[in-house]
Amino acid sequence: MMHISDTFQPTLSPYWQRFATGPVDLVINAAGLRLALNRTSAGALADVEIGDYRLVARSRLPWRPPLVCTARLRASHPAGELYGTAGFGFWNAPGDPAAGVGALPNALWFFSASPRSALAWDPRSPPWGWKAGAIASGDLPAPILALGNLVLKVPGLAKLAVRAGSRAIGAREIALPAASLAEWHTYRLEWRRDLAQFWVDDQLLLSTSSPPAGPLGFVAWMDNQVAVLTHDGQLSFATESIPHPQWLDLSSLHIRNI
Secondary structure, rough: OOEEEEEOOOOOOOOOOOEEEEEEEEEEEEOEEEEEEEEOOOOOOOEEEOOOOOOOHHHHHEEOOOEEEEEEEEEOOOOOOOOEEEEEEEEEEOOOHHOOOOOOOOOEEEEEEOOOOEOOOOOOOOOOOEEEEEEEOOOOHHHHHHHHHHHHOOOOOHHHHHHHHHHOOOOOEOOOOOHHHHHEEEEEEEEEEOOEEEEEEEEEEEEOOOOOOOOEEEEEEEEEEEEOOOOOOOOOEOOOOOOOOOOEEEEEEEEEOO
């Protein structure tokens, strides 16, 4: 049974791995923890985060159901005015080379993406904005994933592979009010083996009976990345410029197995 509880006062818990690259700040202030991006140009990564997934093989990621994660947070801007991506929750770091061969995405999180992104995980929800969502793709053996990585490099086959892969990913998402991201709210994620629920201020907003199985790692972050993944086979990644400082504040974070 694991239990992590952090109010970020007077300092960040030693449990968390910190990561920062580019013109970013990770500071403790009166509100709690601030993950901040300063002005930056496109073409270079700016990323600041805390988590427990880096330098860990996916089979050894620490979190499995059943658990409850609760966080109180706000951002500097509403959704649509925030650049890059930001949020918190659990994922399997599908593109992290330290975890081994790339993997299909599995995640449970509250996630913000700027209007330049187009992530069609769930075609019933907008492709960008402030959302709660579950992505369940299961696992594939390493040799098959390695073959898929080779296919993506073959002209003519890459688009077909992306199209087939995106349709195989199961996801449920719901859009949250854009303005709510810039206001203090309490977010709760309940993850069980056959059910995941997303709550905001004790109001149930999303429930899915097909959550990922895990294990997953925790991350809270802000970066300047944009991504496009569509069911017709489009796949691209980039970084965008940040014209003004922006930040994500967390005043408390609690995760416990139940």
